[in-house]
Amino acid sequence: MSKITLGILGGGQLGSMLSVAAKKINIKTVIYCDDHDAPGRKFSDEFIHAEYNDKEKMYEFANKVDVITYEFENIPFETLNELNKIKIVLPKPSVNRLIQHRLAEKDFINKLNIRTTQYVQIKSKKDLEPLVDLVPGILKTTTMGYDGKGQYPIKNIDQINSLNIDFSKEYILEKLVKLKKEISVIITRFGNNKYEIYDPIENSHENQILKHSKIPADISEKIFIQSREWSIQIAEGLKYIGTMCVEFFIDRNDNLYVNEIAPRVHNSGHLTINAYNINQFENHIRAVCSLNRIPLKKIYDAEMINLIGDQIIDYRNDFKINNNQYFFDYLKKEIKEKRKMGHLTTVYKIND
Numbered sequence: 001m002s003k004i005t006l007g008i009l010g011g012g013q014l015g016s017m018l019s020v021a022a023k024k025i026n027i028k029t030v031i032y033c034d035d036h037d038a039p040g041r042k043f044s045d046e047f048i049h050a051e052y053n054d055k056e057k058m059y060e061f062a063n064k065v066d067v068i069t070y071e072f073e074n075i076p077f078e079t080l081n082e083l084n085k086i087k088i089v090l091p092k093p094s095v096n097r098l099i100q101h102r103l104a105e106k107d108f109i110n111k112l113n114i115r116t117t118q119y120v121q122i123k124s125k126k127d128l129e130p131l132v133d134l135v136p137g138i139l140k141t142t143t144m145g146y147d148g149k150g151q152y153p154i155k156n157i158d159q160i161n162s163l164n165i166d167f168s169k170e171y172i173l174e175k176l177v178k179l180k181k182e183i184s185v186i187i188t189r190f191g192n193n194k195y196e197i198y199d200p201i202e203n204s205h206e207n208q209i210l211k212h213s214k215i216p217a218d219i220s221e222k223i224f225i226q227s228r229e230w231s232i233q234i235a236e237g238l239k240y241i242g243t244m245c246v247e248f249f250i251d252r253n254d255n256l257y258v259n260e261i262a263p264r265v266h267n268s269g270h271l272t273i274n275a276y277n278i279n280q281f282e283n284h285i286r287a288v289c290s291l292n293r294i295p296l297k298k299i300y301d302a303e304m305i306n307l308i309g310d311q312i313i314d315y316r317n318d319f320k321i322n323n324n325q326y327f328f329d330y331l332k333k334e335i336k337e338k339r340k341m342g343h344l345t346t347v348y349k350i351n352d
């Protein structure tokens with residue numbers, strides 16, 4: 001069989017890790033990215049640097065590959081739609097358009113009878129004033145948010161005036177959940193009722209950025225079952241192809257809520273690289289390239305720590321890690337505060 005070539009939009013750490021996984025199963029990668037210095041350059045077979053609305057370069061890219069996927073959700077829908085006319089884009093562009101928009105995403109989840117936080121759409125300052133019930137809450141831009149960007153905590157309604165909110169954008173106001181815990185479920189769907197699902201991962205955040213993930217998650221059996229069932233329902237409802245992640249909140253009364261969906265491989269799933277027979281990246285590639293589905297097997301329990309900003313420096317300089325630890329450096333050109341620079345995974349023998 002001739003070698004499959006996978007096109008990846010985005011060349012950050014996720015694009016890099018997809019490329020590494022592709023190489024292992026003999027799939028060629030072409031990364032398209034608007035950042036000249038993106039780390040994906042070092043891991044892919046070919047790298048195209050251009051803007052996401054450069055039609056000519058997009059056309060060139062599409063003609064080099066067999067199937068197209070993406071490593072982040074904030075790609076213009078138009079771009080994905082145009083590409084999809086030339087080569088198949090998976091997950092399909094309509095899935096991306098839905099999930100890109102926090103309001104459409106939450107409406108979709110509720111229609112499946114799955115619980116989310118309480119929320120309302122906010123178009124202007126006036127919309128906020130009657131919403132005393134949803135306070136304390138968080139105002140979030142409906143599009144383009146990640147790692148807590150575009151979010152304003154609202155403690156009381158009077159505070160709105162002092163917050164200098166840019167109302168040229170649209171928002172939702174979400175009630176704050178009294179969090180006991182956050183978990184995520186990663187699932188790779190291959191087709192109708194054909195999927196592989198990883199065990200729920202327990203996550204903790206610092207400054208709204210993921211800091212630590214571990215399996216097994218310390219959760220009740222009820223939450224274990226419900227989070228898996230809801231993730232399967234969402235993946236089936238979207239007719240999703242590839243790996244996706246559902247982020248959940250658990251409140252102090254052990255109620256589960258879907259926070260958001262990531263239509264891509266996810267940071268909390270980096271531990272699958274060392275803990276499972278098939279990691280989230282390889283599974284994504286298997287699904288979008290129509291390769292065979294291999295039953296998942298957990299080999300180790302694991303925990304992962306994100307190395308953010310200059311936390312990477314010590315690891316770069318001093319490699320004294322244990323033999324159950326794996327250090328990943330994303331090889332980003334510049335260290336920036338709040339930038340994910342690498343991660344460290346530690347694996348443990350499974351305790352039955």
Ligand code: ADP
Pocket residue numbers: 117138145146147148149174175176177178179182205208209247259260
């Ligand atoms: P992003 O798109 O930036 O990942 P999220 O909506 O996932 O945005 O918010 C980032 C983090 O902020 C969450 O993982 C959680 O820790 C906290 N957070 C967001 N919304 C709420 C909420 N309604 N209640 C409690 N915590 C929240």
Ligand code: MG
Pocket residue numbers: 147247260
């Ligand atoms: Mg999130």
